[in-house]
Amino acid sequence: MAIILVRAASPGLSAADSISHQGTLQCSTLLKTKRPAARRWMPCSLLGLHPWEAGRPSPAVYSSLAVNPAGEAVVSSEQKVYDVVLKQAALLKRQLRTPVLDARPQDMDMPRNGLKEAYDRCGEICEEYAKTFYLGTMLMTEERRRAIWAIYVWCRRTDELVDGPNANYITPTALDRWEKRLEDLFTGRPYDMLDAALSGTISRFPIDIQPFRDMIEGMRSDLRKTRYNNFDELYMYCYYVAGTVGLMSVPVMGIATESKATTESVYSAALALGIANQLTNILRDVGEDARRGRIYLPQDELAQAGLSDEDIFKGVVTNRWRNFMKRQIKRARMFFEEAERGVTELSQASRWPVWASLLLYRQILDEIEANDYNNFTKRAYVGKGKKLLALPVAYGKSLLLPCSLRNGQT
Numbered sequence: 336m337a338i339i340l341v342r343a344a345s346p347g348l349s350a351a352d353s354i355s356h357q358g359t360l361q362c363s364t365l366l367k368t369k370r371p372a373a374r375r376w377m378p379c380s381l382l383g384l385h386p387w388e389a390g391r392p393s394p395a396v397y398s399s400l401a402v403n404p405a406g407e408a409v410v411s412s413e414q415k416v417y418d419v420v421l422k423q424a425a426l427l428k429r430q431l432r433t434p435v436l437d438a439r440p441q442d443m444d445m446p447r448n449g450l451k452e453a454y455d456r457c458g459e460i461c462e463e464y465a466k467t468f469y470l471g472t473m474l475m476t477e478e479r480r481r482a483i484w485a486i487y488v489w490c491r492r493t494d495e496l497v498d499g500p501n502a503n504y505i506t507p508t509a510l511d512r513w514e515k516r517l518e519d520l521f522t523g524r525p526y527d528m529l530d531a532a533l534s535g536t537i538s539r540f541p542i543d544i545q546p547f548r549d550m551i552e553g554m555r556s557d558l559r560k561t562r563y564n565n566f567d568e569l570y571m572y573c574y575y576v577a578g579t580v581g582l583m584s585v586p587v588m589g590i591a592t593e594s595k596a597t598t599e600s601v602y603s604a605a606l607a608l609g610i611a612n613q614l615t616n617i618l619r620d621v622g623e624d625a626r627r628g629r630i631y632l633p634q635d636e637l638a639q640a641g642l643s644d645e646d647i648f649k650g651v652v653t654n655r656w657r658n659f660m661k662r663q664i665k666r667a668r669m670f671f672e673e674a675e676r677g678v679t680e681l682s683q684a685s686r687w688p689v690w691a692s693l694l695l696y697r698q699i700l701d702e703i704e705a706n707d708y709n710n711f712t713k714r715a716y717v718g719k720g721k722k723l724l725a726l727p728v729a730y731g732k733s734l735l736l737p738c739s740l741r742n743g744q745t
């Protein structure tokens with residue numbers, strides 16, 4: 336059995352997370368590297384319109400069926416993911432009615448101070464890799480903040496498996512081992528200190544394993560797939576690698592007690608924020624991903640715009656490219672808009688970091704425009720000044736009443 340031990344030059348982690356034994360995948364390097372960019376296409380072909388152009392209805396209103404090239408009706412990715420949203424929302428509602436904290440093993444055999452150290456380490460990693468977001472978490476209650484750090488670190492480590500410096504050595508079997516390790520930590524047998532922080536977190540919050548499994552599935556898909564035929568395929572990928580983060584986070588962030596929104600609608604918004612972030616990430620990184628042989632943009636939309644893989648490899652900004660990009664940006668913004676309604680429904684102290692991350696990530700789209708759509712050789716980057724300005728704006732927005740109280744139920 337292969338042992339994958341990656342660390343040494345890692346500025347992120349220390350001895351505690353480097354324990355390795357046969358057959359267990361070790362992922363202790365958290366070097367700042369880039370994930371290949373990602374994508375999605377809306378299965379509304381049956382309606383004859385693009386939802387992001389016509390005003391995006393709630394997922395339940397979308398056609399649940401898409402048509403495959405053979406003309407057969409198939410369940411769309413959007414519908415499949417919406418089923419996950421419904422399941423997660425139902426679980427949350429059920430678990431909030433049961434005494435969760437008593438029903439689950441506490442702290443999973445970790446000594447109290449060991450767990451504190453584990454959470455602190457997660458906080459340090461989070462601070463190192465996502466400074467602004469880390470600052471935002473400081474407004475949350477201590478328990479929530481630690482939980483978000485633990486989730487962040489698990490996601491970051493998972494992402495690093497396929498996106499980090501050792502990505503070339505990662506095989507589907509290694510991901511299977513990572514998933515086994517996930518199952519172990521969910522049943523109170525964490526493998527290392529950072530896993531223990533997540534074990535502690537799931538013992539305190541009603542978090543389900545499915546979004547975590549699905550993120551690993553996204554990493555599997557990254558290993559085997561370098562093209563996406565249409566937005567439906569891209570949507571699924573975005574759900575796997577980023578929508579899942581939204582679903583993991585809601586049970587920790589909590590819904591405002593005064594909110595009148597349904598749990599499903601809050602989960603849908605969280606999903607939308609993950610999708611919006613990932614679409615933005617993909618649009619920012621077109622050139623970088625192409626240099627790694629990856630094109631996440633929907634192939635059918637490229638063809639409709641008169642563009643090919645070759646055009647992307649050449650990396651010349653033409654009017655065709657500008658027009659294509661305008662539509663992609665418009666779609667990403669629609670997902671941000673959908674997410675906005677949900678942020679207001681979160682518990683008050685959770686809203687600020689989420690608003691901050693939404694505003695900051697969305698600004699990357701403005702920067703792509705400001706670069707005249709040259710995302711081949713220019714990285715869209717939000718400057719320090721704009722970043723700083725987003726923080727008070729986000730704070731102001733976090734004070735607003737939930738949308739469901741302003742406009743009736745969402």
Ligand SMILES: CC(C)=CCC/C(C)=C/CC/C(C)=C/CC/C(C)=C/[C@@H]1[C@@H](COP(=O)(O)OP(=O)(O)O)[C@]1(C)CC/C=C(\C)CC/C=C(\C)CCC=C(C)C
Pocket residue numbers: 368369370371468483486487490491494498576577578580581582584585601602604605606608609612613616674675677678681688689692
């Ligand atoms: C407050 C807040 C934002 C909480 C989420 C914190 C958290 C657990 C983040 C984990 C992020 C992570 C490491 C995901 C792994 C996969 C990945 C890297 C996805 C990309 C993130 C951007 O990272 P970066 O720019 O560093 O990308 P590179 O790896 O360098 O390419 C993603 C684009 C997706 C991240 C997705 C989110 C942060 C989802 C946000 C949604 C919520 C927090 C739900 C909010 C709730 C409502 C109701 C709106």
Ligand SMILES: [Mn+2]
Pocket residue numbers: 368369370371494495498
């Ligand atoms: Mn990455």
